[in-house]
Amino acid sequence: MKKTLHVTNGDSLNDRLLTMKIEGDYAVWREMLCEGKTIVDLTSSAFRKTRVDFFKNNYPDQAGDYDEKFGSQLAIIADAHHYEEIILWFEYDLFCHINMLACISFIKSRGYKGNVYLVCSGRISGEKDLFALSQLFEKQLLSHYNDKVLLNNHDLFIADDLWRLYCGKDPLKLDPKRAKDSNFTYLSNCISAHKERFPSVITGLNTLETNMLRLIRKYNIKTPHQLCGYMLNYQGYYGYGDIQIKKMITRMSSFFTDIEGRLTLTEKANNILDNSYNVFKEMKYPCTLGGASKYEYVYKNDNHQLTKA
Known part of the structure; x- marks a missing residue:
C-alpha cells in the first residue's frame, strides 16, 4: 500500500509542493463548486452534465476538457483506498471550503478507512491579514504541513452533512453553528459568507x-x-x-x-x-x-x- 495522497486546491500549489519534493502522489481539485448548481454524487451523470452546462453558459473558455481537468483527478481520489493517508490542502475561503466539503463527502462515500488530514491556511501569527497557501513562504508552508490536522469522524460527518445541505434546495438549513466543535477553523465564517451571497432584503444586492x-x-x-x-x-x-x-x-x-x-x-x-x-x-x-x-x-x-x- 502507498503512503500518502495529497489533494491540492489547484495547479499552482500542486506544482509548488512538487518542487518542494513533499513526498506522495497528487490529485488536483480543478472545480469551483461555490458557483452554479451542484449535485451530491460527484460520479453521477447528472452531476457531470450539470457542471458542464454551467461552464458552457457562464465560463465557456473553461468548459472544454472537463473530464480531463476534473474527472481524471476525481478518479485518482476514488482510488484512495490504495493509500494509508490523504492530506487535503485547502484554504480559509468559501471557494476552497465548498470544494473541500465536496471532496470529503466523496472520500467518505467511498468508504475510505485511512487517516484524512487537513492543511488549511488563514491566520498567521503576528499578521493582521488572512493568507492563502500560495502566499506563504516555503518555511511557513512546511510548518503548516507539519502541523496538519487529523480530521476525526465528527469532522467527516459534518463535512458530508454540510455538502448535502449545500446541494439541497433549502439554504435555511445551513447554519454556521453546525461547524461548532469541529477542526474546521474557518467553516462557520464560510457558511455565513455564503448566506450573504443572497440579495439583501433592503437593497436587493448581496x-x-x-x-x-x-x-x-x-x-x-x-x-x-x-x-x-x-x-x-x-x-x-x-x-x-x-x-x-x-x-x-x-x-x-x-x-x-x-x-x-x-x-x-x-x-x-x-x-x-x-x-x-x-x-x-x-x-x-x-x-x-x-x-x-x-x-x-x-x-x-x-x-x-x-x-x-
Missing part, C-alpha cells in the same frame, strides 16, 4: 455587490480592470478568482460610469448606498448557488438570516 459600489465610491479607480484588483483584495472570506469578479463587474456595470478617467457611481447606485433603494427586481436573473436559486431567498441584515423572497 454583500459583494454592495462592496463593489463602496469601493468605487471610496477609491480613485480608473478602469474595470483596476476595480477587479480592488475586489480581489477586499473580498473577505469569498476567495473568488478574477474570472468570477470580472463577470460580477459586467453584471454591475449599469451602476457606474467613467467620468474624466475615474469610475463614478450613478445616481441610482448612490441611492442604494445612501437611501437603501431596492433593485431586487432589476438584478434578478437565473442563478443557482449549490441547490438553491439565488433570488428565491433574501438576506436579512438585522439578524443575519435568510428568508423566502
